[in-house]
Structures are given as C-alpha cells and as structure tokens.
Amino acid sequence: MTNKAVIFTDKAPAAIGTYSQAVKVNGTVYLSGQIPLDPETMTLVEGDISVQIRRVFDNLSAVCQASGGDLSNIVKLNIFLTDLSNFATVNQIMAEYFQQPYPARAAIGVSALPKGAQVEMDGIASI
Numbered sequence: 001m002t003n004k005a006v007i008f009t010d011k012a013p014a015a016i017g018t019y020s021q022a023v024k025v026n027g028t029v030y031l032s033g034q035i036p037l038d039p040e041t042m043t044l045v046e047g048d049i050s051v052q053i054r055r056v057f058d059n060l061s062a063v064c065q066a067s068g069g070d071l072s073n074i075v076k077l078n079i080f081l082t083d084l085s086n087f088a089t090v091n092q093i094m095a096e097y098f099q100q101p102y103p104a105r106a107a108i109g110v111s112a113l114p115k116g117a118q119v120e121m122d123g124i125a126s127i
Helices: 049-066 084-097
Strands: 004-007 022-025 028-034 074-081 104-109 119-126
Touching: 028 049, 049 084, 049 119, 074 084, 084 104
Parallel strands: 074 104
Antiparallel strands: 004 022, 022 028, 028 119, 074 119
C-alpha cells in the first residue's frame, strides 16, 4: 500500500495553482518548483539573481524541513534559469547550502518563468 502525504508549510510560498508544495510517498519527497517568492507577501523578492537564488534555496529548505528532512536529503535537483550565464552564481550559492555528496542535478535554460522569476528549482528528496 502506498503511504502518501501532502506536505505544507507556511515558511514557504503557498501553492499558486493546482499543486502541493510537496508530496511524500514511502519516504520519497517530490518537491514542487519553487520560485523566489517571499512566503509572507507572496511577491517576488527584490534584488539581483543571487537574492533570487537564495530565496529559492530557503523555500526548498522550508519544504524539506516540513517533510521531516533538510536540503541534504535532496537526491535530485532541477534548476531552471532564464539566463544560463547565471549558472556560475548558482554553483557558488549552492555551495553555501549543500555539502558533499551533492545531489544529482540538471540545469535547464528556459525562456520565461512564473511571475517573471529568473530562477526556479524543484527536486526529489529521500527522507
């Protein structure tokens, strides 16, 4: 039997569509995409790409914590950028949030993201 639980925390932005912040199934957590929304105001954070990247990692961290883990439990991370020249900045900031062994990862260039964000990330965690 599948053990499925919807994950929610007010420390990350509420879902702005027909999805959950995350779903946990038998110890695997499927994290929905996070953009750099401030969870209190539900508005895009102001500042350069580094501010947006940090907000996304903070949002993912909050959802991981609500599911019983933390960022170290992420085994697969997908990064979507509207400008792939910001990839070096993602790597630099990611090193502040993760330690080895790092998760498997993909970085994908996209033409646009919701609400005009420059970065979005989703992932899979094993709790």
